[in-house]
Amino acid sequence: MTPDPFEPDHIRALRDQIARFIAAEAPPERRRAWEARQDWPRDVFAKLAALGICGLTIPEAYGGLGEDVAAAVAAVEELARAGTFLAGPFIHCAFYGGMNISENGSPEQKAIMLPKLARGDMFFAYGLTEPDVGGDLSSVRTRVRREGDELVVDGVKRWATGARFADYLYCLCRSDPDAPPRAGLTFILVPLDAPGVTITDLGHTAMRYTHSCDVTMEGVRLPASAVVGGEAGWGRGWSMLAGRALDVEKLEVAAVAFGTARACVEEAWSYAQMREQFGRPISGHQAVRHALVDARTKLEACRHLLTHAARLAGAGHPCGVESSMAKLFVCEAAVEIGLACQRVVGSYALEPGCELDRGVRDLLSFPIVGGSSNMQRNNIAAMLRLKS
Numbered sequence: 043m044t045p046d047p048f049e050p051d052h053i054r055a056l057r058d059q060i061a062r063f064i065a066a067e068a069p070p071e072r073r074r075a076w077e078a079r080q081d082w083p084r085d086v087f088a089k090l091a092a093l094g095i096c097g098l099t100i101p102e103a104y105g106g107l108g109e110d111v112a113a114a115v116a117a118v119e120e121l122a123r124a125g126t127f128l129a130g131p132f133i134h135c136a137f138y139g140g141m142n143i144s145e146n147g148s149p150e151q152k153a154i155m156l157p158k159l160a161r162g163d164m165f166f167a168y169g170l171t172e173p174d175v176g177g178d179l180s181s182v183r184t185r186v187r188r189e190g191d192e193l194v195v196d197g198v199k200r201w202a203t204g205a206r207f208a209d210y211l212y213c214l215c216r217s218d219p220d221a222p223p224r225a226g227l228t229f230i231l232v233p234l235d236a237p238g239v240t241i242t243d244l245g246h247t248a249m250r251y252t253h254s255c256d257v258t259m260e261g262v263r264l265p266a267s268a269v270v271g272g273e274a275g276w277g278r279g280w281s282m283l284a285g286r287a288l289d290v291e292k293l294e295v296a297a298v299a300f301g302t303a304r305a306c307v308e309e310a311w312s313y314a315q316m317r318e319q320f321g322r323p324i325s326g327h328q329a330v331r332h333a334l335v336d337a338r339t340k341l342e343a344c345r346h347l348l349t350h351a352a353r354l355a356g357a358g359h360p361c362g363v364e365s366s367m368a369k370l371f372v373c374e375a376a377v378e379i380g381l382a383c384q385r386v387v388g389s390y391a392l393e394p395g396c397e398l399d400r401g402v403r404d405l406l407s408f409p410i411v412g413g414s415s416n417m418q419r420n421n422i423a424a425m426l427r428l429k430s
């Protein structure tokens with residue numbers, strides 16, 4: 043893509059640094075091996091973290107680089123050009139962990155966790171979805187109750203991506219069953235090796251940097267300090283869920299979709315100029331030319347929406363509408379882009395292990411994860427006070 047001339051120099055330098063890192067450490071043959079194993083490379087991620095990028099969501103006082111949402115989103119985009127193998131763990135560390143604890147953690151949680159998160163030494167998994175709870179998160183049934191000085195957690199979380207490698211489940215629980223649905227929720231940090239926690243892998247074709255899992259919690263006993271935000275966080279789960287961290291969460295999913303779609307366009311654009319049929323490169327046939335130009339144009343539109351929302355979020359402006367629009371538009375357009383690129387490349391895009399095949403499978407998941415497209419439409423209509 044043409045570089046954005048208005049992008050700050052430090053973000054452009056970050057993109058170049060990550061692109062060089064990917065070329066050296068995550069070439070296509072290694073990506074194919076990670077995909078086949080459904081795993082991500084700890085050693086490569088450690089080298090990536092040594093560049094300091096996990097601190098892009100964390101204040102300097104805790105060992106981070108100072109929160110820089112636009113740079114963190116750009117990092118996700120660049121990493122996602124090589125699949126989810128590094129982008130995924132980066133998100134579990136810098137966003138699920140760093141962003142949420144910086145935004146919502148108690149002083150004690152910040153002091154203990156943020157330095158580790160900034161170094162890339164700690165990972166969170168999200169525990170929002172349940173077997174009977176998808177988009178309607180205010181109806182979660184996983185229960186946390188107080189017993190003396192302790193907390194007891196019971197329930198099942200579904201699709202908890204990365205629960206096998208993460209240190210903590212950032213777990214949305216019902217703390218007051220008698221309160222109105224949104225008032226009785228609390229986030230609990232559940233260590234994934236705690237007694238009473240059982241993890242079961244679920245099979246899936248997208249985002250194969252790890253497994254998504256069922257996490258079953260039976261009588262899991264935790265100290266009161268496991269409440270996100272400490273005592274003040276009890277009953278504040280909904281405001282943490284719907285707050286600024288969620289706006290940034292939507293951008294991070296859109297950034298993975300954008301980076302993945304960009305890689306699809308780059309591959310199809312290059313292939314179409316090498317592959318010859320009927321005496322000319324297939325890029326010389328008008329239908330193929332138009333398909334590629336349409337894909338690039340949609341990609342450019344995605345970049346504008348995503349960049350605008352990330353800049354608003356980074357500057358601390360309200361950006362609920364813009365981040366939902368970016369999540370909705372980019373994730374939907376990215377599917378169209380990926381499918382168009384797959385058609386341009388033709389049969390070779392269906393080979394197992396091929397980058398485009400993996401990219402399209404990943405792209406199909408983004409309109410679902412992190413709040414489905416319809417949830418974004420509902421949110422945008424509500425935020426813009428559209429009469430119902």
Ligand SMILES: Cc1cc2nc3c(=O)[nH]c(=O)nc-3n(C[C@H](O)[C@H](O)[C@H](O)COP(=O)(O)OP(=O)(O)OC[C@H]3O[C@@H](n4cnc5c(N)ncnc54)[C@H](O)[C@@H]3O)c2cc1C
Pocket residue numbers: 167168169170171175176177178200201202203204246248249254407410411412413414415416417420
């Ligand atoms: C690979 C993968 C990884 C995931 N990782 C995680 C994770 O780490 N942590 C986690 O907590 N969850 C995770 N999820 C779950 C994901 O966030 C949910 O799938 C998503 O929130 C949607 O929930 P659902 O699939 O149960 O759909 P449902 O909520 O059952 O909805 C099904 C369909 O109905 C539509 N719909 C529902 N209600 C409405 C309405 N009111 N108006 C209009 N349309 C509606 C939806 O848009 C959707 O199209 C993951 C899912 C996948 C596939």
